[in-house]
Amino acid sequence: MTPMPLIFAATSDLAGKVRGKAFPADQLDKRLKRGVGWTPTNVQITCFDRIAESPFGALGDLLLIPDPEAVADVCFDGGPSEHFMLGDITTLEGDPWDFCMRSLLKAALKRLHDQAGVNLICAFEHEFQLKALPAIDNEGYGRGGFQAQRALCETLMAALAQAGLEPDSIMKEYGPNQYEVVVGPAQGVRAADEAVILRELTRSAARSQGQAATFTPIRDPESVGNGVHIHMSFVNDAGTPVTYDKNGPCGMSQITDAFAAGVLKYLPNIIALTAPSVISYARLTPHRWSAAYNNLGFRDREASLRVCPVTARDPASIARQFNIEYRAADAAASPYLALAAILHAGTQGIEDALKSPDPTEEDLSLLSPEALQARGFVRLPETLEAALDAFEADSTVTGWFPGPFAAVYRAHKTAEIAHVADMDTAMRCAAYEGTY
Numbered sequence: 130m131t132p133m134p135l136i137f138a139a140t141s142d143l144a145g146k147v148r149g150k151a152f153p154a155d156q157l158d159k160r161l162k163r164g165v166g167w168t169p170t171n172v173q174i175t176c177f178d179r180i181a182e183s184p185f186g187a188l189g190d191l192l193l194i195p196d197p198e199a200v201a202d203v204c205f206d207g208g209p210s211e212h213f214m215l216g217d218i219t220t221l222e223g224d225p226w227d228f229c230m231r232s233l234l235k236a237a238l239k240r241l242h243d244q245a246g247v248n249l250i251c252a253f254e255h256e257f258q259l260k261a262l263p264a265i266d267n268e269g270y271g272r273g274g275f276q277a278q279r280a281l282c283e284t285l286m287a288a289l290a291q292a293g294l295e296p297d298s299i300m301k302e303y304g305p306n307q308y309e310v311v312v313g314p315a316q317g318v319r320a321a322d323e324a325v326i327l328r329e330l331t332r333s334a335a336r337s338q339g340q341a342a343t344f345t346p347i348r349d350p351e352s353v354g355n356g357v358h359i360h361m362s363f364v365n366d367a368g369t370p371v372t373y374d375k376n377g378p379c380g381m382s383q384i385t386d387a388f389a390a391g392v393l394k395y396l397p398n399i400i401a402l403t404a405p406s407v408i409s410y411a412r413l414t415p416h417r418w419s420a421a422y423n424n425l426g427f428r429d430r431e432a433s434l435r436v437c438p439v440t441a442r443d444p445a446s447i448a449r450q451f452n453i454e455y456r457a458a459d460a461a462a463s464p465y466l467a468l469a470a471i472l473h474a475g476t477q478g479i480e481d482a483l484k485s486p487d488p489t490e491e492d493l494s495l496l497s498p499e500a501l502q503a504r505g506f507v508r509l510p511e512t513l514e515a516a517l518d519a520f521e522a523d524s525t526v527t528g529w530f531p532g533p534f535a536a537v538y539r540a541h542k543t544a545e546i547a548h549v550a551d552m553d554t555a556m557r558c559a560a561y562e563g564t565y
C-alpha cells in the first residue's frame with residue numbers, strides 16, 4: 130500500500146507544546162481556508178497531559194488554520210518525512226482566539242509598530258542536550274565533542290536549511306552532551322515560527338540518528354541549564370536599522386534604550402511567561418550565565434538582558450548587527466508567548482519613555498537586597514509560584530493580554546505544579562526532560 134502523504138497543522142500552545150491534527154496533503158487548498166477543527170479546552174492540556182481547570186469545559190469550537198508561510202517539509206534519510214505547518218487559532222467567525230499564542234505575538238508586534246513605528250528582527254539561540262548517551266567528558270566547546278555528533282549536526286543544519294531557516298552555527302556547548310544551534314535573524318512572527326520549527330526538527334534529526342534531544346530548562350541543578358536566548362533589533366518601515374546610536378548608552382538608540390528599560394522593569398512580572406516551568410527557576414540562579422537579576426549587561430553573559438558585541442567595523446554593518454539579547458527564557462515557553470511578553474514590556478518602556486539602568490559588571494549575588502534595591506535591581510522570582518504571583522499582581526502586565534488570559538494561565542500552571550508537587554528535584558527534572 131502506498132502511504133497517503135499527510136500535513137500536520139500545528140499550534141505551539143500555552144504549555145509550549147506543539148499540537149495539532151494531520152490532513153491529506155491533497156486537501157491543502159481547502160485547509161488553508163477552513164483549517165482543521167480545534168477545541169478550546171485543549172489550551173488547558175498541560176505539558177504532562179493533565180487537563181487543568183478550564184472555563185470552556187466541553188463547549189465551543191475553533192479553527193486551526195495553517196499558514197503556508199510557516200511550513201517545514203523535510204525528509205530525513207531512512208525515516209518518514211516531516212511535513213507540518215504552523216498556524217493561527219481563530220473563532221468560527223474568523224477572529225483571532227484569545228489563547229492563540231501566535232495571534233498574541235502578532236498583537237504585540239502591532240503594538241510595537243503602532244507605538245514606535247518599528248518592526249522586530251529577531252533570532253533565537255537554542256541549547257539542547259542529547260539524552261541517554263554516556264556524557265562525553267572534558268569536551269566543553271570541544272572539537273571532539275562536536276565530532277562525536279557531527280552526523281547529527283550536519284543532518285540538523287541540512288533540515289533547517291530545507292525548512293527555509295538560515296543555519297548560522299552549531300557547537301558542543303559547555304554542559305554534558307549539550308549542544309547549541311543558532312540560526313540567522315528573521316522578521317516579526319517568522320522568527321518565532323522558526324524557533325518552533327527548529328525545536329521540532331532538532332528532535333526529529335536526533336531521532337533519525339537513533340538519539341533523543343531535550344530542550345528541558347535544566348537536567349541537573351548541579352550542572353548548567355538549557356537557555357533560549359532571544360536576540361532583538363529593530364528596523365523602520367523602510368528597512369533601515371534603528372537599534373544603534375554610537376552616542377547612546379552602550380550604543381543603544383533612544384528606542385532601544387527605552388525598550389530595554391521596559392523589559393528590565395517588567396522582567397519580574399513577565400518571567401512566568403518566558404521561563405514557565407517549575408524547574409526553570411533552578412536554571413535562573415546566579416553564576417550560571419543565565420539570568421538571576423533584572424540587570425543590563427554590556428557584553429556580559431551574567432545578565433538577563435545583554436547588549437551584544439558587534440564584529441563589524443563599518444557603520445552600516447554595525448547598525449545592522451547591533452542587538453540586545455534576552456536571556457531569561459527557556460524552551461518550556463512557547464516562543465510566541467515569550468516573545469509577546471518581552472515585546473509588550475519593551476513597548477511599555479517606549480510608551481513611558483523609560484531609561485535603562487547602567488550596565489552591571491560586578492557579582493550582584495554579593496549585594497544585599499537593600500543595596501540591590503538602591504540601584505533599581507531585584508532578584509528575579511525564585512519559584513514558578515512567585516513568578517505567577519508577580520505576573521498576576523501587575524495589572525499593567527495582565528492588561529497586555531486578553532481579559533481572561535491571566536486566570537486561565539494561573540489555572541494551567543496550578544495543574545502543572547500539582548503534577549510535580551510530591552516529586553524530588555531529580556524526579557521533577559526527569560519529568561520535564563520527558564516532555565520538553
Ligand code: GLU
Nearest residue numbers: 353354355356418419430
Ligand atoms: N547555558 C546558559 C543558560 O542557561 C547559557 C550559556 C551561554 O552563555 O551560552 O542560559
Ligand code: MG
Nearest residue numbers: 256302309356
Ligand atoms: Mg550557549
